[in-house]
Amino acid sequence: MLHRAYVFLVYLFLIAPIAVVMLASLTTTSFVTFPPKGLTLAWYAAIFAHPEFVNSLVLSIVVGVGTALVAGTFGTLAAVAIARERVVGAGLWLALLSSPLVIPTVVLGIALLQWYTILALPAGVVPLVIGHTVLALPYVVRLVCAGLAGIDPSLERAAAGLGATPLQRLRRVTLPIIAPSVIAGALFAFITSFDDLTVALFVVSTNVMTLPVRIYNYMQFNYDPLITSVSTVMIVLSIVLVVVVERVIGVGRLFGKTAAQ
Amino acid sequence: MRSAWAFALLVPAVALLAAFLLAPLVNLLVTSFHVYSSTQGITPRWTFDNYTRFLFDRFYLDVLLRTLRVGLETTGLCVVLGYPVALYLQQTRGATRNWLTLLLLSPLLVSMVIRAYGWVIILGHNGTIPLYTEGAIIIGLVHVSLAYMVLPILASLEQIDPAVLRAAANLGASPFTVFRRVTLPMTFPGLLAGCVIVFSLSVSAFVTPSILGGTRVKLLSTYIYDQVVSLLNWPYGSAIGFVLIAVSTIALLLFGRALRRSHTDVVLG
Numbered sequence: 001m002l003h004r005a006y007v008f009l010v011y012l013f014l015i016a017p018i019a020v021v022m023l024a025s026l027t028t029t030s031f032v033t034f035p036p037k038g039l040t041l042a043w044y045a046a047i048f049a050h051p052e053f054v055n056s057l058v059l060s061i062v063v064g065v066g067t068a069l070v071a072g073t074f075g076t077l078a079a080v081a082i083a084r085e086r087v088v089g090a091g092l093w094l095a096l097l098s099s100p101l102v103i104p105t106v107v108l109g110i111a112l113l114q115w116y117t118i119l120a121l122p123a124g125v126v127p128l129v130i131g132h133t134v135l136a137l138p139y140v141v142r143l144v145c146a147g148l149a150g151i152d153p154s155l156e157r158a159a160a161g162l163g164a165t166p167l168q169r170l171r172r173v174t175l176p177i178i179a180p181s182v183i184a185g186a187l188f189a190f191i192t193s194f195d196d197l198t199v200a201l202f203v204v205s206t207n208v209m210t211l212p213v214r215i216y217n218y219m220q221f222n223y224d225p226l227i228t229s230v231s232t233v234m235i236v237l238s239i240v241l242v243v244v245v246e247r248v249i250g251v252g253r254l255f256g257k258t259a260a261q
Numbered sequence: 262m263r264s265a266w267a268f269a270l271l272v273p274a275v276a277l278l279a280a281f282l283l284a285p286l287v288n289l290l291v292t293s294f295h296v297y298s299s300t301q302g303i304t305p306r307w308t309f310d311n312y313t314r315f316l317f318d319r320f321y322l323d324v325l326l327r328t329l330r331v332g333l334e335t336t337g338l339c340v341v342l343g344y345p346v347a348l349y350l351q352q353t354r355g356a357t358r359n360w361l362t363l364l365l366l367s368p369l370l371v372s373m374v375i376r377a378y379g380w381v382i383i384l385g386h387n388g389t390i391p392l393y394t395e396g397a398i399i400i401g402l403v404h405v406s407l408a409y410m411v412l413p414i415l416a417s418l419e420q421i422d423p424a425v426l427r428a429a430a431n432l433g434a435s436p437f438t439v440f441r442r443v444t445l446p447m448t449f450p451g452l453l454a455g456c457v458i459v460f461s462l463s464v465s466a467f468v469t470p471s472i473l474g475g476t477r478v479k480l481l482s483t484y485i486y487d488q489v490v491s492l493l494n495w496p497y498g499s500a501i502g503f504v505l506i507a508v509s510t511i512a513l514l515l516f517g518r519a520l521r522r523s524h525t526d527v528v529l530g
Contacts, residue, residue, distance in 0.1 A: 003345060003348070003349060004349070006345050007345060007346050007349045010342050010343075010345070010346050010407075011346075011361075011364060011365075013342070013404065014364065014365065014368055014404065014407065015364070015368075016379065016383060017375075017376050017377075017378075017379025017380050017382075017383060017404065018368060018371050018375070018376065018379055019379075020379045020382050020383055021375055021378060021379045021382065024382055032382055033386070034382050034383070034386050073273070074273040074274040074277060075274060077270040077271070077273060077274065078270060078271050078273075078274035078275070080270055081267045081268070081270035081271045082271075085264075085266060085267035085270065086267070087264065087267035087268060087270075087271060088264055088267075093271060093275070096275065096278065097274060097275070097278065099278070099282065100278070100282060102461070102506070102509060102510060102513065103282070103286070103506065104464075104465030104467070104482060104502070104505050104506065104509065105465070105467060106465070106467040106482045106485050106486060106502070106505075107286075107289070107465075107485070107499075107502040107503075107505060107506060108282070108285075110289065110485065110489050110495075110498060110499065110502065111282075111285035111286050111288065111289040111499075111502075112281065112285055113489075114285065114288060114289060114292065114495070115281070115284065115285035115288060118288070130277070130281050131281070133277060133281075134277070134278065134281055134282050137274055137277070137278065141274070166266040170270075191370060194372070195370075195372045195373060197372070197373065197374050197467075197468045198467045198468060202490075211372075212372050212373075212374045215372075215374050215375070215378075216374050216468075216472075219374075219378060219381075219472075227378060228378075228382075231372075231375040231378065234371075234372060234375060235371050235375065238370040238371055238372075239367075239370075241370065
């Protein structure tokens with residue numbers, strides 16, 4: 001009983017900040033307060049009076065999809081090389097591909113800012129997708145490696161024995177079997193990109209700004225509840241994404257395996 | 262032939278990391294050994310000062326110690342809050358368990374900026390733990406990293422053969438003794454793995470300390486940001502960056518050694 005109450009309190013702690021942001025968005029006051037005073041959707045309408053937030057949301061989605069595609073493709077190919085083709089030095093390659101995990105994002109951010117300046121690469125979708133792909137690659141590689149560990153290698157050997165070229169084998173046998181892990185990896189890459197503030201903070205410009213950076217900058221100087229309604233839209237989008245993922249492949253699969261690393 | 266194909270598959274990912282992780286980091290490392298002058302910016306002269314400076318800079322040393330303290334306290338709190346949750350999840354079955362797992366993971370899908378902002382609202386209205394303090398940062402970090410503690414502990418709990426627990430109980434051990442002498446030691450690998458993840462996440466976190474620490478409480482990550490973005494002192498900022506990498510790498514190695522030892526402890530009794 002005591003155990004149950006304790007766990008309930010921990011869950012309350014987990015939900016609290018998210019629930020508070022969502023509820024605070026309904027306030028009629030011109031400043032953020034909790035509990036909200038009155039009940040209005042005016043702060044949702046206010047989003048449309050700030051096209052920069054809508055533009056940032058669109059940019060975040062574009063960058064997220066780009067990251068999902070690039071990290072999903074590159075990561076899957078690398079995972080097949082490591083877990084299936086038994087490439088020479090597989091352990092070493094896996095360590096290299098996991099290395100972004102041990103680099104603090106703020107360090108990656110300043111390193112990329114300096115590097116893009118040297119390369120004279122202007123702010124835009126491409127540098128953001130590159131930075132987020134670096135962040136997301138380890139997750140894709142590990143998820144797909146985990147997925148590959150669960151399937152029988154004799155299927156691919158049979159394909160090879162029947163005369164399939166390596167490319168045909170990859171396209172017609174391996175990829176269809178590991179599709180759920182690849183989708184999970186790509187989704188994880190999207191979420192990593194959609195949530196990232198730190199790397200984007202160094203790479204964006206005033207015209208090209210992802211939603212987390214827009215929210216972060218806005219909250220430094222503004223105290224009106226616009227942030228809470230924008231955040232709620234973002235939260236609802238995430239919830240929709242989770243439900244879709246749950247329906248398609250199961251959330252346990254998306255998280256369980258990466259967390260066990 | 263076979264290995265050429267395998268290498269070809271590795272090329273895109275490895276080339277991307279070489280060009281946009283390794284090369285920028287090497288470049289930053291070179292910068293960290295340059296002399297910075299407030300009038301000329303980064304000068305071509307070489308120096309170790311950016312690294313030795315912290316030995317004499319009281320402020321810097323405080324930031325380093327505070328970062329380590331925040332990391333340890335966050336890890337400790339995650340153990341205290343997370344272990345009972347893992348135990349509860351392990352004892353629960355069916356739909357309840359699925360829902361509880363989903364609830365545990367769902368905050369991970371909400372942007373860290375938004376979660377930190379939620380704490381700004383809560384702590385701003387309730388003065389028990391004021392905003393812009395170490396306490397506020399720790400609350401935010403515990404919220405961000407709790408799931409990473411619960412999941413590895415849960416994985417360890419799942420591996421315990423229930424017969425072992427029944428045997429201990431049959432031999433007269435009280436539930437508490439079973440927990441202390443059997444369950445806890447057997448989940449040590451998971452517990453340590455959780456500690457590694459949470460500690461390295463919290464010492465290198467930027468979003469949460471930046472929003473909940475404000476301008477008042479600086480950790481290494483937010484200090485780096487200030488040096489580079491506000492003061493444009495790239496050499497010093499990047500030197501602190503490499504100190505931060507060293508801190509989290511050393512922590513990982515120490516935890517890793519403890520992890521291997523605990524594995525042998527469990528096996529050898």
